[in-house]
Amino acid sequence: MNLTDLLQQTFLQHALIASLLVSVTCGVIGALVVVNRLIFMAGGIAHTAYGGVGLAFFLGAPVLPTAGIFTAGAALILGALTQSKRERTDTLIGVIWAAGMAFGIIMINLTPGYNVGLMSYLFGSILTVPTHDLWVMLGIDIVIVSLTMYFYRDILSFSFDPDFARSRGIPVRWLYFMLLIMVAEAVVIMIQVVGLILVIALLTLPPYLAERHTKSLVGLMVASGIWSLVFCIGGLAVAYQFDLSSGASIIATACAVYLLFISGQIVWQWLLTHRKSPA
Amino acid sequence: MYEPIIEIRNLTFSYDSVPALTEVNLRIARGEFIAVIGPNGGGKTTLMRLILGLLEPQRGQVHVFGEPPGNNPARIGYVPQHSNTTQGFPASAEQVVLMGLAQGKRRGFRFTQAEREAAEHAMRRAGVLDLRHRRLNELSGGQRQRILIARALITQPELLILDEPLSNIDPYGRQCILETLTGLDSNTTVVMVSHDLGITANAVTGIIAVNQFAIATPGAKLTPAMLELMYGTHEAGCPVHALLQQLVDSSNIDSTSLESNKANPTAQECHHEPH
Known part of the structure; x- marks a missing residue:
């Protein structure tokens, strides 16, 4: 099958649209997660989402909206706990992380029958995204981008220096909760693409690669989004070429680029050092 | 005419059961340059955070411009203790200074020409205009500190609170920062936490010694x-x-x-x- 024929396939069209929609979220939320040092928190929220997936299976409810509400609730609880017990942040994240997973597993155990689709939420399945999930993704994208644009100045100041932001009258506490809910919703739409276990890689690798060449937070968001799209499409191509799992291929592509980047930096530094020092 | 900018009455604050400040009474007038000194853990930063409204007094009262702290954020400039959290943040020096404008009201991610001119003015006052396009992580500790001072100055505050702005700064950097502070409008009140009274002695109009309790004195003379x-x-x-x-x-x-x-x-x- 040639490329033109391939692009006529609905499943691939959906996959490409999903890649684009997820990349928008990934760029915005990934940048915010990295600059606010919320990577472990985002990991906790991602794994807690499994509780929402399990609940959806148990109730026979649509997975994305159910997981979205469940994960947002868990993120709010996590935010409230970490705000009041700052010295125990990592412990609390670990507890919520495990509790969400355990709840999801119990819900699945209590659900009659064998749930074939469950694996797609753990490891992603971008090739099976249905049309209504694309609309949910688009809706969440619009909300996340609109909120980020509207509150950009406050988010920028809060991310850089929360104490200063508070002294300027910025509602830092509310922004923090809003950010956690946005992370929760971003995670929920990303589990369709790479699965909740691999979400954290797609949130952190693009900003890592982008941050060295950007001078602004909005620039970091755009560059991270572009990297994310490159990884999604590249991963899809790898998955198609070698008949591999799409989620794992996307993350493997991102990791390969990351390793290439790091290697390039080491070689460049080595060349610079040897050029400077006389033989 | 004596116009108190900060008035503190019977202020008491504890962390859990450990007292940080006890029965503190202070008045700071417009145009003063106050050095706040004291040992580590003596409550200096706690006092600054209470004045800024970042902490709530457990007993007593704090008034800034005659109102509870936090009511007039645009009239107060704050330079927090230098911290490594700013390392690696994707922002140019100019963008950091523009962050000083954020007050929870203006929207969007584009800054206007007038706002950029205000940032330019603040950077010129802090002597860092030539660094405006540099990334933050390309700057030295002293340069970053002066960028944070410019951020505090962008709204032309009447009260400037600085928490140890001279720590970990080389003598040249210290001199630059002091020149910036002493060159401010005479109506600007400066409250600066500092360990080094020697370098600030010529600038200050009063000293507050803090070690759970507080004693204030006019002039640069310790009692x-x-x-x-x-x-x-x-x-x-x-x-x-x-x-x-x-x-x-x-x-x-x-x-x-x-x-x-x-x-x-x-x-x-x-x-x-x-x-």
Whole structure:
């Protein structure tokens, strides 16, 4: 099958649209997660989402909206706990992380029958995204981008220096909760693409690669989004070429680029050092 | 005319059950340049955070511009303790200064020409205009500190609060920062936490010594009561006494005040191991 024929396939069209929609979220939320040092928190929220997936299976409810509400609730609880017990942040994240997973597993155990689709939420399945999930993704994208644009100045100041932001009258506490809910919703739409276990890689690798060449937070968001799209499409191509799992291929592509980047930096530094020092 | 900018009455604050400040009473007038000094853990930063409204008093009252703290954020500039959290943040120096404009009201991610001109003005006052397009992580600690001062100055605040702006800064950087601060409008009130009274002695109009309690004095002259509050009393000949003597020399204190501590029966013993 040639490329033109391939692009006529609905499943691939959906996959490409999903890649684009997820990349928008990934760029915005990934940048915010990295600059606010919320990577472990985002990991906790991602794994807690499994509780929402399990609940959806148990109730026979649509997975994305159910997981979205469940994960947002868990993120709010996590935010409230970490705000009041700052010295125990990592412990609390670990507890919520495990509790969400355990709840999801119990819900699945209590659900009659064998749930074939469950694996797609753990490891992603971008090739099976249905049309209504694309609309949910688009809706969440619009909300996340609109909120980020509207509150950009406050988010920028809060991310850089929360104490200063508070002294300027910025509602830092509310922004923090809003950010956690946005992370929760971003995670929920990303589990369709790479699965909740691999979400954290797609949130952190693009900003890592982008941050060295950007001078602004909005620039970091755009560059991270572009990297994310490159990884999604590249991963899809790898998955198609070698008949591999799409989620794992996307993350493997991102990791390969990351390793290439790091290697390039080491070689460049080595060349610079040897050029400077006389033989 | 005496116009109090900060008024603190019977202020008490504890962390859990550990008292940080007890029965503090202070008044700071418009145009003053106050150095807040004291030992580590003495409550200086807590006092600044209470004045800014970042902490709530557990007892007593804090008024800034005659109102509860936090009611007039645009009139207050704040330079927090230098921290590594700013390392690696994707922002140019100019963008950091523009962050000083955020007050929870303006929207969007584009800054207007007028806002950029305000940032340029603040950076010129802080002597860092030539760094405006540099990434933050390309700058030295002293340059970053001056960028944070420019961020605090962008709204042309009437009250500037600085928490140890001179720590970890080389002598040239310190001099630049002090020149910026002493060159401010005479109506601007400056409250600066500093460990180094020597370098600020020529600039300050008053000193507040803080070590759970607080004692204020006009001028750059330490009093025996301040020394005792901060460091206790020490007998002549011990290393701490020598350090206090240096502090006294740098603040032009009457050196006989230290002598009076010699006869103090409650003077702390000075233990030090011979090398």
